[in-house]
Amino acid sequence: MTPAPPAPGPPRPSSASPPGAAPRHREGEQGPRVAGEAAERGTERAAQKATHDEGKAQRNGELGDRRGQPAGAHMGGEWHGRIRGGCGPRQRGASSLHLCIRAQEGSIRVSLPGIVNLSTTHARLRQVLVVGEIVDAPPLPCGGAWQWVVTPSEGVRRGTRRILEMLESLLAIGGLVLLRDSVEWEGRSLLKALIKKSALCGEQVHILGCEVSEEEFREGFDSNINSRLVYHDLFRDPLNWSETGETLPGGPLEALRALCRRTHPGPVTIALDSLSWLLLHLPCTTLCQTLHTLSHQDSCRGDSSPGEQVHVLGLLHEELHGPGPLGVLSSLAQTEVTLSGALGQASAHILYRRPQQRPTHQTQWFSILPDFSLELQGGPPLEPQPYPDPRVPSMDPTTHLTFNLRLSKKEREAKDSLTLPFQFSSEKQQALLCPGLGQATSHIFYEPDAYDDLDQEDPDDDLDV
Amino acid sequence: MLSRNLKNVSIYHSVFIMFVFCSARGRASSPVWVADTARASSSVGHAAGARQAVLSGGPGPGRESSQGCSFPLLGMFPELNNLLNTTPDQAEQGKLTLLCDAKTDGSFLVHHFLSFYLKANCKVCFVALIQSFSHYNIVGQKLGVSLTTARECGQLVFLEGLKSAVDVFFRPQEEPHPLQFLREANSGNLQPLYEFVQEALKPMDSGEAAWRCPVLLVDDLSVLLSLGVGAVAVLDFIHYCRATVCREWKGNVVALVHDSGDAEDEENDILLNGLGHQSHLILRAEGLATGFCKDVHGQLRILWRRPSEPTAQRDRSLTYQYKIQDKNVSFFAKGMSPAVL
Numbered sequence: 010m011t012p013a014p015p016a017p018g019p020p021r022p023s024s025a026s027p028p029g030a031a032p033r034h035r036e037g038e039q040g041p042r043v044a045g046e047a048a049e050r051g052t053e054r055a056a057q058k059a060t061h062d063e064g065k066a067q068r069n070g071e072l073g074d075r076r077g078q079p080a081g082a083h084m085g086g087e088w089h090g091r092i093r094g095g096c097g098p099r100q101r102g103a104s105s106l107h108l109c110i111r112a113q114e115g116s117i118r119v120s121l122p123g124i125v126n127l128s129t130t131h132a133r134l135r136q137v138l139v140v141g142e143i144v145d146a147p148p149l150p151c152g153g154a155w156q157w158v159v160t161p162s163e164g165v166r167r168g169t170r171r172i173l174e175m176l177e178s179l180l181a182i183g184g185l186v187l188l189r190d191s192v193e194w195e196g197r198s199l200l201k202a203l204i205k206k207s208a209l210c211g212e213q214v215h216i217l218g219c220e221v222s223e224e225e226f227r228e229g230f231d232s233n234i235n236s237r238l239v240y241h242d243l244f245r246d247p248l249n250w251s252e253t254g255e256t257l258p259g260g261p262l263e264a265l266r267a268l269c270r271r272t273h274p275g276p277v278t279i280a281l282d283s284l285s286w287l288l289l290h291l292p293c294t295t296l297c298q299t300l301h302t303l304s305h306q307d308s309c310r311g312d313s314s315p316g317e318q319v320h321v322l323g324l325l326h327e328e329l330h331g332p333g334p335l336g337v338l339s340s341l342a343q344t345e346v347t348l349s350g351a352l353g354q355a356s357a358h359i360l361y362r363r364p365q366q367r368p369t370h371q372t373q374w375f376s377i378l379p380d381f382s383l384e385l386q387g388g389p390p391l392e393p394q395p396y397p398d399p400r401v402p403s404m405d406p407t408t409h410l411t412f413n414l415r416l417s418k419k420e421r422e423a424k425d426s427l428t429l430p431f432q433f434s435s436e437k438q439q440a441l442l443c444p445g446l447g448q449a450t451s452h453i454f455y456e457p458d459a460y461d462d463l464d465q466e467d468p469d470d471d472l473d474v
Numbered sequence: 475m476l477s478r479n480l481k482n483v484s485i486y487h488s489v490f491i492m493f494v495f496c497s498a499r500g501r502a503s504s505p506v507w508v509a510d511t512a513r514a515s516s517s518v519g520h521a522a523g524a525r526q527a528v529l530s531g532g533p534g535p536g537r538e539s540s541q542g543c544s545f546p547l548l549g550m551f552p553e554l555n556n557l558l559n560t561t562p563d564q565a566e567q568g569k570l571t572l573l574c575d576a577k578t579d580g581s582f583l584v585h586h587f588l589s590f591y592l593k594a595n596c597k598v599c600f601v602a603l604i605q606s607f608s609h610y611n612i613v614g615q616k617l618g619v620s621l622t623t624a625r626e627c628g629q630l631v632f633l634e635g636l637k638s639a640v641d642v643f644f645r646p647q648e649e650p651h652p653l654q655f656l657r658e659a660n661s662g663n664l665q666p667l668y669e670f671v672q673e674a675l676k677p678m679d680s681g682e683a684a685w686r687c688p689v690l691l692v693d694d695l696s697v698l699l700s701l702g703v704g705a706v707a708v709l710d711f712i713h714y715c716r717a718t719v720c721r722e723w724k725g726n727v728v729a730l731v732h733d734s735g736d737a738e739d740e741e742n743d744i745l746l747n748g749l750g751h752q753s754h755l756i757l758r759a760e761g762l763a764t765g766f767c768k769d770v771h772g773q774l775r776i777l778w779r780r781p782s783e784p785t786a787q788r789d790r791s792l793t794y795q796y797k798i799q800d801k802n803v804s805f806f807a808k809g810m811s812p813a814v815l
Contacts, residue, residue, distance in 0.1 A: 192750040193791075195779060220752065222721045245717050248710060250665050285751075289706050289744075328747040331740075353790065 175357075175373050176206045176383055180278075182363055183318030184343035185304045187284075189327045189335075194348045194355055197221070198377040200280060200324050205230065205381045207278040207320060208237040214278045215268055219243040219261070219286040226282070229381055241268070247290075262291055262299070269303050276318060279303060283324040284338065293334050300341055352389040550590040550617060551582075553805045557776060557794060558755070562594035567687050567724045570716055572753040574746060576733035577761035578772045582798055584693045585610070587728045589617045592624055596725075597685035599674040601652075601667070601692045603635030616801050629685060631674040635697075655703055664703060664711035672718055675725065688725035690715055695749075696732040696742060705741040709748045716752065733758075754780050762795075769813035770795050774805065 179186055180203065190196030208214050214237055218226055223240045230238070243261055246253070265287070268279055281287065287296055304321045323342075327335060339345055345360040359371045374386040407414050416424065428434060457463060464470065555561060573583045581604075588610065591598050602610060611621040624630035633652060642651050652670035655662045675688035698708050712729065719725040731749060734742045750756055756777040762770060773795045794805045806812070 192747060192756070192779070193777070195751070222717070225721075244713075245721075247713075248663075250668065250714060285748075289709070289748075326747065326751050329744055329751075 185321045186344045187342035190348045202381045208234045212276040216280045278320040281323045285326040354389045569754040571728045571755045573730040575759040580759035589619045591689045599631045690727045692729040694730035705744040
């Protein structure tokens with residue numbers, strides 16, 4: 010076997026993660042989440058190297074190119090690791106996988122260039138990635154480079170990373186995110202927290218405001234976030250009652266369609282505050298069609314990369330609508346958050362509908378801070394424990410009684426040995442099954458006299474026949 | 475010498491009593507406040523203070539004793555003010571307050587807010603669709619405000635729905651009337667009513683502001699649904715009122731909506747929930763679940779939405795039970811009615 014220095018020692022499937030396998034988060038790395046970049050480099054490398062060949066030991070020589078560098082070296086934020094699957098180096102079916110791993114804040118992107126045999130790869134990769142779980146598995150194209158997004162599992166995350174998790178996971182899928190709130194648990198603060206998160210990620214945010222005024226909506230955001238927000242005001246005069254000519258002609262529908270036609274390139278977030286207002290003023294079908302075009306805008310562009318998604322955040326007051334419109338909007342949404350709570354603590358029940366996967370549920374307890382950042386809580390605050398009343402000391406209630414509650418030893422023995430009349434023990438069973446010698450079965454001796462008319466069909470002689 | 479001092483003292487008292495009579499302008503008087511005048515006038519010398527000190531006397535079994543503040547306590551329900559943490563001179567601005575009642579009559583809340591805002595020196599536009607002017611006037615007099623006086627000096631703009639509804643049919647159609655929707659066959663919008671409110675509460679351009687802030691009071695919105703207006707139209711009306719009165723002019727809007735409860739009224743539910751989402755404070759008067767009681771007339775749930783200071787550990791929801799008396803409403807915690815303790 011070629012003594013390839015980067016070989017990870019005796020190959021064990023479970024620990025076949027790349028050397029130094031703890032996912033190295035580049036803390037300061039704020040690179041844009043453009044997945045295309047790593048994919049391109051992967052394909053480049055795949056073209057340079059020999060094509061994937063299962064079971065060939067020649068694989069071991071591949072890393073001769075990089076012999077000068079230690080294993081797991083970060084090369085511009087990536088490292089190439091070689092993973093040997095299977096039980097032995099030369100076993101048939103053993104395949105080694107070439108991984109390009111790019112560590113970013115909070116996630117690892119794994120790209121596998123030029124893989125031909127997909128199912129094996131999938132299985133091998135699952136063995137490798139035991140520290141995380143594969144969250145996003147897009148359909149694998151035949152050949153070429155593709156990407157998996159791996160988030161470290163719950164046990165790995167600690168502390169502040171959990172705070173980002175909920176907002177990021179809500180924004181990860183793209184499409185329509187539906188926030189359903191009620192009078193008691195309002196959802197506008199969560200909407201503003203999501204807007205703040207999107208703005209901090211560098212996206213431009215368009216807000217169609219129908220229910221609150223612009224000053225009230227911008228309250229609480231600092232100036233650099235406010236500069237990224239574009240507020241389309243439908244609050245002051247939506248129905249053109251004041252006839253000053255300030256409103257958009259065509260009303261709310263035209264305003265919504267104008268958002269569809271925006272030509273600004275780059276990722277964008279559209280917040281609709283609120284969808285309930287739009288549902289009450291527009292026909293449901295029109296609204297749903299417009300929402301569909303809004304959230305699937307990137308499908309019409311030819312070469313859209315998954316990084317440039319359109320996020321549509323819609324706030325819906327669920328008590329105002331019947332089950333029909335609610336169901337339609339719910340089926341349009343890729344992520345649905347229902348807000349409720351208990352004991353003063355808000356909770357969000359999140360339903361993720363990722364493409365080609367089963368819907369997943371999650372419940373999070375959270376609170377929103379005044380600067381619209383999210384803080385996750387453990388659960389509702391427990392009821393205050395009723396403390397024992399300090400005034401009354403616990404005393405034995407069986408003292409000073411006028412009757413006897415205690416048993417002497419003989420009485421206790423007699424009590425224990427007593428068999429209860431209706432208790433079915435084995436002795437009783439035997440007694441019933443085998444009638445004893447001394448027991449006499451009971452007989453009835455009856456001698457009818459002259460006046461008795463024994464009728465078998467009417468022994469009591471009371472039928473009126 | 476002693477007699478001379480006594481004579482001076484009696485003149486001193488009589489002058490102040492007359493002074494107070496003139497400034498009280500015919501308010502209902504009781505012997506109790508005469509003594510208060512003598513005490514209070516020594517500390518507060520001018521007419522306004524004397525008048526206010528006068529009104530702090532008066533009967534009221536559940537009422538707290540005079541807190542020594544310089545504002546009249548009679549005239550609204552002081553215990554409700556305490557529960558809501560407001561006083562007339564510190565009334566919040568730019569808020570929508572929703573009053574709703576279920577299985578009971580919540581109109582005492584309307585009377586409270588009417589007298590509260592009149593006392594707070596605000597310009598009030600009252601759209602009264604349920605009762606006549608004299609009804610509100612009589613109840614207002616028990617609470618210490620005179621609606622006739624307020625209307626005459628321009629502080630109160632009163633739209634009496636019962637009277638003016640008839641006018642709609644007997645005037646030429648070209649002139650817009652606030653209740654124009656009664657003439658229309660299909661459910662129109664409430665734009666004429668909104669324009670009436672706008673006209674009434676428009677801030678005067680006469681330089682100094684005579685009144686503190688504009689207030690719109692509606693009693694009540696459920697009757698508009700019964701008159702054929704759609705729930706969305708009523709919501710639009712309140713939306714525009716909020717945009718103009720609350721946002722632009724920093725005033726307040728208070729509206730009463732009846733909750734149908736068990737009766738399945740979808741339009742009413744849409745109206746109630748839609749207003750609930752827009753409002754900052756919801757006061758909900760409910761009858762007791764166990765039925766009618768002589769000593770406890772109902773319970774009041776207070777829900778604050780969008781608290782102004784999110785960091786303050788404020789109770790977002792409170793529940794109190796109440797009993798309505800002749801001139802006052804007394805509030806107590808659940809189960810703590812004085813009648814049962």
